[in-house]
């Protein structure tokens with residue numbers, strides 16, 4: 358019988374502690390596969406976020422560093438500049454990247470740092486109890502906006518790809534929605550390209566993955582995929598925003 362599925366070498370043997378159906382596991386696996394395919398596991402350094410992926414260092418078989426909340430792009434910048442032969446990526450949620458870490462991501466992008474950023478946008482602060490995030494949709498309920506986000510009080514969602522695309526620094530910015538097999542393939546391809554760009558010295562690459570949070574959204578994993586397609590993609594359209 359032909360073996361068609363095995364654990365990528367880029368993952369350790371640790372079992373994921375994520376909720377059932379959570380995209381963090383999917384994104385970890387894709388990064389692990391890309392590292393294996395590009396044969397860079399031994400020279401990759403990842404920077405973990407504060408958020409549900411705070412224990413990412415348990416799961417990845419490369420070197421990992423834990424950054425303070427939102428500071429991953431600054432830490433990644435320092436590591437890459439000191440060790441330019443290493444492949445350096447940050448992995449960040451929307452609370453981490455688009456709220457407390459807004460300054461770090463904008464300036465790393467503007468400087469065109471030769472790093473790879475994987476941005477997990479699940480529209481909520483998953484780890485701390487489902488509070489409103491900068492990417493929470495208008496009308497979306499959360500524990501801190503139980504009647505739905507009201508722009509009069511809480512403003513509008515932040516579109517990170519569109520914002521960063523106004524800068525001259527980034528070399529590649531793409532938003533993907535892995536809600537079906539084609540979306541999965543697109544996501545894997547985007548992650549691979551974001552790592553390849555760094556290998557080629559092209560500069561700053563960011564992939565935003567429209568992600569779910571079945572637990573805080575109070576949905577089944579299947580319902581959460583449908584919700585991404587029907588609601589999230591309207592505010593956050595997938596596509597390539599920068600490729601140069």
Ligand SMILES: Cc1ncc(C[n+]2csc(CCOP(=O)(O)OP(=O)(O)O)c2C)c(N)n1
Nearest residue numbers: 407408409426450451452453481482483484
């Ligand atoms: C300096 C600091 N401020 C606030 C917190 C509390 N905190 C922990 S995780 C988090 C947000 C996580 O949300 P997100 O980045 O979207 O990741 P997710 O948990 O959804 O994957 C916050 C505010 C903290 N740990 N440190």
